[in-house]
Amino acid sequence: MSDKKQIADALRGLADNESAMDVVEKQVEKYRLDLLRPVYKDRDELIGRVPSFWMVVLSQHSNFANFIRASDFKYVDCIDDVRVEWDEANPGNFSVNIKFHGLEGDFPAQSVTKRFRLVKVKDDMKVSGNDEDRESGDDDDEEEYERLLSDPVDVEWPVAYDSINPDKIQDKRASKKEYRTGMKTLFGWFRWTGLKPGKEFPNGESLAELFANDLYPYCVKYYIEAQRDLADEMSDSDNDDSAEEPLELPSDDDEVQDHSKKRRLE
Amino acid sequence: MSDKKQIADALRGLADNESAMDVVEKQVEKYRLDLLRPVYKDRDELIGRVPSFWMVVLSQHSNFANFIRASDFKYVDCIDDVRVEWDEANPGNFSVNIKFHGLEGDFPAQSVTKRFRLVKVKDDMKVSGNDEDRESGDDDDEEEYERLLSDPVDVEWPVAYDSINPDKIQDKRASKKEYRTGMKTLFGWFRWTGLKPGKEFPNGESLAELFANDLYPYCVKYYIEAQRDLADEMSDSDNDDSAEEPLELPSDDDEVQDHSKKRRLE
Amino acid sequence: MQLRECVGSELPVGEEFQLLQLQSNPAEVPALFTARRSAGRNKTTVKTQHFFALCHAERVVFALEVYCYVTLGGRDGRPERLLFVSKADTNGYAQCRFSAGGVTRALLRYVLAINPEYYLQRVKPLKRKFSGTDKRKLVVGAVSTGNALKILADRIEALTTPETTDRDRFYTTSALDNPQECVTKLCLFTRPADHYLFNGSAQNSGKHRMNGQQLLDWWLHILDNILCEQFEQSTTHACLRVPGEEPVRIRRHLRDCQFANWTVGDIFGGSGDSPAVYHVPLFPDDPKSRFLHQLESENRLTNTTLTNFWTELQERQEFKLSVLVSVVGISGSTKDAPHHRPCQGEDVIVADSAKTFNYIKNYITAEDYDTEEGALEAFANIQDCLSYRMNSAMVPIQGQKDYSQIRTDKKSVPKEPTVTLLQPRTKIKVNK
Numbered sequence: 001m002s003d004k005k006q007i008a009d010a011l012r013g014l015a016d017n018e019s020a021m022d023v024v025e026k027q028v029e030k031y032r033l034d035l036l037r038p039v040y041k042d043r044d045e046l047i048g049r050v051p052s053f054w055m056v057v058l059s060q061h062s063n064f065a066n067f068i069r070a071s072d073f074k075y076v077d078c079i080d081d082v083r084v085e086w087d088e089a090n091p092g093n094f095s096v097n098i099k100f101h102g103l104e105g106d107f108p109a110q111s112v113t114k115r116f117r118l119v120k121v122k123d124d125m126k127v128s129g130n131d132e133d134r135e136s137g138d139d140d141d142e143e144e145y146e147r148l149l150s151d152p153v154d155v156e157w158p159v160a161y162d163s164i165n166p167d168k169i170q171d172k173r174a175s176k177k178e179y180r181t182g183m184k185t186l187f188g189w190f191r192w193t194g195l196k197p198g199k200e201f202p203n204g205e206s207l208a209e210l211f212a213n214d215l216y217p218y219c220v221k222y223y224i225e226a227q228r229d230l231a232d233e234m235s236d237s238d239n240d241d242s243a244e245e246p247l248e249l250p251s252d253d254d255e256v257q258d259h260s261k262k263r264r265l266e
Numbered sequence: 267m268s269d270k271k272q273i274a275d276a277l278r279g280l281a282d283n284e285s286a287m288d289v290v291e292k293q294v295e296k297y298r299l300d301l302l303r304p305v306y307k308d309r310d311e312l313i314g315r316v317p318s319f320w321m322v323v324l325s326q327h328s329n330f331a332n333f334i335r336a337s338d339f340k341y342v343d344c345i346d347d348v349r350v351e352w353d354e355a356n357p358g359n360f361s362v363n364i365k366f367h368g369l370e371g372d373f374p375a376q377s378v379t380k381r382f383r384l385v386k387v388k389d390d391m392k393v394s395g396n397d398e399d400r401e402s403g404d405d406d407d408e409e410e411y412e413r414l415l416s417d418p419v420d421v422e423w424p425v426a427y428d429s430i431n432p433d434k435i436q437d438k439r440a441s442k443k444e445y446r447t448g449m450k451t452l453f454g455w456f457r458w459t460g461l462k463p464g465k466e467f468p469n470g471e472s473l474a475e476l477f478a479n480d481l482y483p484y485c486v487k488y489y490i491e492a493q494r495d496l497a498d499e500m501s502d503s504d505n506d507d508s509a510e511e512p513l514e515l516p517s518d519d520d521e522v523q524d525h526s527k528k529r530r531l532e
Numbered sequence: 533m534q535l536r537e538c539v540g541s542e543l544p545v546g547e548e549f550q551l552l553q554l555q556s557n558p559a560e561v562p563a564l565f566t567a568r569r570s571a572g573r574n575k576t577t578v579k580t581q582h583f584f585a586l587c588h589a590e591r592v593v594f595a596l597e598v599y600c601y602v603t604l605g606g607r608d609g610r611p612e613r614l615l616f617v618s619k620a621d622t623n624g625y626a627q628c629r630f631s632a633g634g635v636t637r638a639l640l641r642y643v644l645a646i647n648p649e650y651y652l653q654r655v656k657p658l659k660r661k662f663s664g665t666d667k668r669k670l671v672v673g674a675v676s677t678g679n680a681l682k683i684l685a686d687r688i689e690a691l692t693t694p695e696t697t698d699r700d701r702f703y704t705t706s707a708l709d710n711p712q713e714c715v716t717k718l719c720l721f722t723r724p725a726d727h728y729l730f731n732g733s734a735q736n737s738g739k740h741r742m743n744g745q746q747l748l749d750w751w752l753h754i755l756d757n758i759l760c761e762q763f764e765q766s767t768t769h770a771c772l773r774v775p776g777e778e779p780v781r782i783r784r785h786l787r788d789c790q791f792a793n794w795t796v797g798d799i800f801g802g803s804g805d806s807p808a809v810y811h812v813p814l815f816p817d818d819p820k821s822r823f824l825h826q827l828e829s830e831n832r833l834t835n836t837t838l839t840n841f842w843t844e845l846q847e848r849q850e851f852k853l854s855v856l857v858s859v860v861g862i863s864g865s866t867k868d869a870p871h872h873r874p875c876q877g878e879d880v881i882v883a884d885s886a887k888t889f890n891y892i893k894n895y896i897t898a899e900d901y902d903t904e905e906g907a908l909e910a911f912a913n914i915q916d917c918l919s920y921r922m923n924s925a926m927v928p929i930q931g932q933k934d935y936s937q938i939r940t941d942k943k944s945v946p947k948e949p950t951v952t953l954l955q956p957r958t959k960i961k962v963n964k
């Protein structure tokens with residue numbers, strides 16, 4: 001019995017230990033961003049002196065293109081600067097600032113900042129309904145998860161998008177299709193809140209994370225990839241199919257039995 | 267002209283900035299391991315009180331099995347403890363300590379520590395041959411990359427492995443096949459140096475990294491997953507359709523999603 | 533053979549369509565068939581991917597994916613081209629009736645008319661030789677980001693001449709010694725499913741779906757037609773394999789075929805007790821290749837015979853559930869020597885990298901087709917992408933076929949057939 005108790009205590013101890021690790025990881029993340037802040041600041045300044053830097057980065061990134069409409073690239077090419085800033089106190093919250101230059105008669109130059117905040121939500125979706133057999137008040141064990149939310153931010157849409165610009169659509173009902181199309185553009189993303197799934201910019205959270213975790217941190221790497229002298233050099237993501245990889249025949253001496261050759265190694 | 271100079275200077279500045287980021291990432295990694303060290307220490311102690319913890323973790327981890335021979339699992343089940351320790355001064359270097367209990371008449375109880383060190387190597391493989399048209403001495407721009415190396419460490423092999431135990435094979439030439447088979451076992455891994463590709467344990471570096479970056483940090487998660495499987499709960503990988511799905515490495519895009527924050531060390 | 537006429541002849545008169553022909557840059561790849569260790573490795577295989585998408589009334593409505601492998605230096609010295617038809621699909625959002633079978637036949641006819649030499653120009657080699665190159669002047673993948681930035685800085689200041697003038701030396705070009713003797717093979721794998729190229733399109737009630745039997749009949753009809761029309765009767769044979777079915781039953785599937793040389797089996801050679809590894813090709817995204825990789829991981833590569841291979845394959849998930857699946861192949865010579873050379877910017881868009889190819893293709897295959905909106909969005913995106921990014925457009929096609937005459941013949945022109953092969957694409961867009 002005391003054996004069992006010992007094991008149970010150890011498992012509970014491991015649960016606390018897991019929480020301690022989470023705390024460490026958050027602290028490390030804060031430390032990391034504090035150290036990177038001045039380095040990013042220098043970098044932003046240097047990038048500003050390289051013509052078309054962000055145009056090159058954003059137009060060559062294949063995943064970015066999956067989020068927005070192809071027609072948006074006319075305005076993506078107007079992006080002169082992208083900056084991501086993380087809150088000092090709470091690095092889960094961040095803002096994405098995008099600077100556009102204008103297009104005569106179609107699109108005004110502007111600088112737009114969209115803020116994202118990480119909020120804790122009780123996981124009421126996974127434990128659906130059936131609250132009867134749970135003591136209320138004892139919420140400690142309820143799973144919490146974190147979600148990114150945002151507020152809509154003002155942005156001036158291109159004139160060419162008038163027909164799909166939600167502010168200019170008079171009869172929302174008759175123009176439902178146009179409204180939805182507008183919401184799928186990069187400009188629709190600035191309205192994203194995270195609170196109306198299915199009705200706003202699709203995967204707005206993932207696009208925010210793409211800026212914060214990929215595009216901004218690795219922009220120089222992407223810039224260089226786009227400048228390669230041989231465009232067709234394989235990048236890791238091109239290798240999309242394992243089925244056609246050549247097979248490795250066993251060497252003659254271990255033809256018969258030889259169990260674990262390398263399979264798929266990380 | 268001065269325009270061109272300005273851009274060129276900015277690009278060179280970005281090169282320095284990249285180096286500064288690498289320095290930050292190394293510093294962060296050190297900070298992280300320093301903070302985790304006491305947490306890992308507590309955890310090691312708690313894990314020691316959970317019977318068969320490592321047996322459960324190692325036998326349920328799908329990738330670990332790909333590195334060693336199926337017959338090794340008899341001895342993997344003897345593993346009572348696994349610890350990874352990173353050098354305080356240089357976290358690229360680490361040691362993996364494995365404690366085995368014995369098997370009467372076959373395998374002695376023992377504790378084995380294998381040390382790995384990260385060394386810088388000039389990239390002489392990618393630019394093959396033809397060094398004539400390059401000034402020697404001016405090596406500054408030559409690509410450097412990092413490689414994991416190790417020294418062989420003593421381990422007592424099971425009696426059952428006598429026929430493939432390199433120390434007991436008399437005629438190396440006649441028993442080439444047995445020798446090679448022995449090198450592919452977990453015990454062969456303890457001899458791995460990283461200097462004789464094709465002649466020693468295959469992918470020894472990857473197995474070291476698997477211990478350091480996956481098995482040890484996430485062992486509690488794997489333990490819990492294994493318990494869930496026992497409880498007959500379907501995990502994603504048990505899905506019926508799995509046979510249909512191609513074995514694919516995660517694409518870059520997934521990576522962004524999953525591992526999020528951490529900027530990978532290059 | 534012009535793409536416009538060829539496809540237009542199968543589309544309804546009075547209707548306007550647009551066709552995208554996307555093509556990868558030819559690239560040398562490892563051999564399709566694993567060679568014995570003892571065999572010399574002097575073959576060269578060049579792989580090129582074709583992707584066609586047909587649009588009607590501002591909707592993407594049909595797509596077809598074909599790989600072409602040209603192999604040089606085979607045992608008898610005869611060049612070979614092998615067409616692997618990997619995926620075809622409709623989504624039911626067309627605003628008029630059209631025959632997907634007719635379009636498939638026309639597109640295969642078009643690909644068969646392409647001169648194999650066309651695929652041998654400016655080929656990306658299997659391994660690039662950078663020797664003799666001053667790497668410090670060339671921005672390639674092996675150069676670190678930091679050093680690449682310095683190279684670019686030097687270039688801007690014109691301190692170094694960019695090594696960009698002679699990029700062609702990083703590609704190979706070859707000719708066929710005896711193009712007349714080129715062997716043509718065509719193969720595909722049939723397995724019914726809800727969708728392959730148009731995710732979620734099964735939810736459209738307008739999409740006609742076929743079971744395994746119907747799908748096989750549909751393909752046999754197309755291939756039989758192509759065999760009679762385009763191939764030398766005497767030197768060509770065609771094969772059908774249905775794992776799990778007796779030869780007698782397999783022959784029954786062939787009873788309506790006109791071509792004389794249909795047999796039971798496959799075109800890859802080998803007897804029942806030969807190791808499968810040497811006679812099963814490694815096609816992309818193909819269950820047979822995946823099974824070979826499984827055998828590799830289980831160390832059964834060299835001791836699994838063809839007979840066992842097919843028996844075990846049948847046990848695998850993709851062949852189970854009493855769904856009729858089949859492997860169909862053609863091997864022989866075409867009546868006319870293939871002579872067509874597609875023209876960049878006119879009828880084909882050649883992507884400069886796998887990345888660009890997928891970038892464009894994803895506008896079609898990464899969309900959701902559970903509602904019509906997907907078909908409309910895919911069209912709008914592909915059109916905008918081509919015009920803004922590639923300074924290009926799809927090929928306009930006028931329907932020329934009088935459908936009124938064949939309307940009664942329900943059997944040969946299914947309403948809106950689903951043509952599905954192989955595995956569904958996984959959606960690239962991230963859904964959280």
